[in-house]
Amino acid sequence: MTDGSNLPKTLVRRMPLQPGVSRPVVTPIQPSVVYSSESPDQLEGQYEGKEHGYTYSREGHPNADLLAAKIDMLEGGQGGIICASGMAAVGTALMGLLSQGDHVIGGDQLYGRSLRMMTQDLPRFGIETTLVDTGDVAKVAAVIRPETKMILVEVMANPTLAIADMEGIAALCAEKGILLAVDNTFTTPTAYRPYDHGADIVIHSVTKLLAGHADVTLGYVSAKDPALTEKMKVFWITMGATPSPHDCWLAERGIYTFDLRYAKSQENAALLADYLATLPGVKRVVYPGRADHPDHARAAHLLQGQFGNMVSFEIEGGRAAANAMIRAMPDMAFAPTLGDVGTTVSHSATSSHRLVPVAARESIGITEGFFRVSVGIEDIEILKADFAAGCAAAARAV
Numbered sequence: 219m220t221d222g223s224n225l226p227k228t229l230v231r232r233m234p235l236q237p238g239v240s241r242p243v244v245t246p247i248q249p250s251v252v253y254s255s256e257s258p259d260q261l262e263g264q265y266e267g268k269e270h271g272y273t274y275s276r277e278g279h280p281n282a283d284l285l286a287a288k289i290d291m292l293e294g295g296q297g298g299i300i301c302a303s304g305m306a307a308v309g310t311a312l313m314g315l316l317s318q319g320d321h322v323i324g325g326d327q328l329y330g331r332s333l334r335m336m337t338q339d340l341p342r343f344g345i346e347t348t349l350v351d352t353g354d355v356a357k358v359a360a361v362i363r364p365e366t367k368m369i370l371v372e373v374m375a376n377p378t379l380a381i382a383d384m385e386g387i388a389a390l391c392a393e394k395g396i397l398l399a400v401d402n403t404f405t406t407p408t409a410y411r412p413y414d415h416g417a418d419i420v421i422h423s424v425t426k427l428l429a430g431h432a433d434v435t436l437g438y439v440s441a442k443d444p445a446l447t448e449k450m451k452v453f454w455i456t457m458g459a460t461p462s463p464h465d466c467w468l469a470e471r472g473i474y475t476f477d478l479r480y481a482k483s484q485e486n487a488a489l490l491a492d493y494l495a496t497l498p499g500v501k502r503v504v505y506p507g508r509a510d511h512p513d514h515a516r517a518a519h520l521l522q523g524q525f526g527n528m529v530s531f532e533i534e535g536g537r538a539a540a541n542a543m544i545r546a547m548p549d550m551a552f553a554p555t556l557g558d559v560g561t562t563v564s565h566s567a568t569s570s571h572r573l574v575p576v577a578a579r580e581s582i583g584i585t586e587g588f589f590r591v592s593v594g595i596e597d598i599e600i601l602k603a604d605f606a607a608g609c610a611a612a613a614r615a616v
């Protein structure tokens with residue numbers, strides 16, 4: 219402020235909001251980084267956990283706590299932690315709980331970045347990783363060592379939509395005293411609630427179906443044992459994996475329609491899967507709700523008829539056919555994410571599995587003609603028309 223200014227000298231002094239009898243229906247966004255306490259006594263009480271309150275937003279803030287409470291309700295969890303992304307949640311679980319000398323087992327078809335963290339990052343800190351086919355509990359049992367502390371599993375693998383042997387793995391973990399961490403992003407708490415089936419830790423990429431509008435990156439992690447939650451929370455604060463209050467607010471708004479969106483997109487996914495199977499040039503359709511899916515019986519048993527919104531399929535022809543298909547569907551988002559209200563299509567060979575050697579990815583069926591669809595809530599006729607045009611163009615390019 220220059221000398222001649224007539225602005226009030228107290229302008230920057232923060233003032234409390236006007237108190238009143240009316241309260242907002244919608245959750246306010248609280249962007250404050252710092253919170254003031256009444257006295258050193260009160261601050262000490264907060265740090266010691268005797269009084270509830272906030273101090274510095276990296277250590278927690280109201281919008282994150284509220285979103286965590288909502289996802290806790292969905293998962294039957296408690297004390298959940300909201301992280302700045304799904305990967306921050308995976309990292310909080312793995313790096314917050316494991317130590318040098320520990321061994322961790324992961325599914326060999328985990329999310330690409332989770333695989334990277336397991337195989338590239340954990341070994342730098344002296345934590346060994348073994349990847350294994352989680353569809354077969356005997357294979358999992360065979361790689362357990364005395365130092366095995368945790369098994370990280372995704373119920374439904376990306377993009378093959380293979381279903382893990384969750385019952386076998388949960389029994390094995392209980393018998394051996396190994397922590398079972400479940401990344402429930404694809405299955406969601408509507409189809410599968412890991413805590414009801416023996417899980418110790420639940421992880422989500424909230425970015426996907428829970429937030430549902432492709433406009434935030436957020437994650438969630440919680441543990442059944444509060445001592446584990448506390449350990450993860452300390453690491454989360456130290457790493458600064460805290461989310462933005464604005465993002466938490468958007469995800470909270472998204473979560474209120476999660477169940478409606480998921481129901482509609484599952485209905486569309488089942489219809490689209492059957493329709494794709496009728497199109498010329500489509501070699502195979504992969505959808506756990508179809509009787510021809512290799513894990514259909516297990517999916518029907520574990521997921522109670524909620525087969526998800528993800529459909530994969532393979533067309534005849536190589537890259538040229540794949541390019542022709544995508545170019546013939548200009549209104550469809552060709553984008554490597556999932557769980558948005560709008561349908562998105564991804565080409566695994568050039569996105570999630572780009573760095574996987576060709577022979578390895580082809581051994582699990584991911585060829586140049588392989589696509590993964592995250593089905594949204596559009597009118598099914600629009601989707602059918604798009605894919606009919608795409609597949610016809612692909613067939614002409616073969």
Ligand SMILES: *Cc1c(COP(=O)(O)O)cnc(C)c1O
Nearest residue numbers: 303304305329403423425435436
């Ligand atoms: C996307 C995803 C992640 C990572 O989440 P981000 O929010 O992108 O960091 C982890 N696991 C699964 C299964 C995912 O689909």
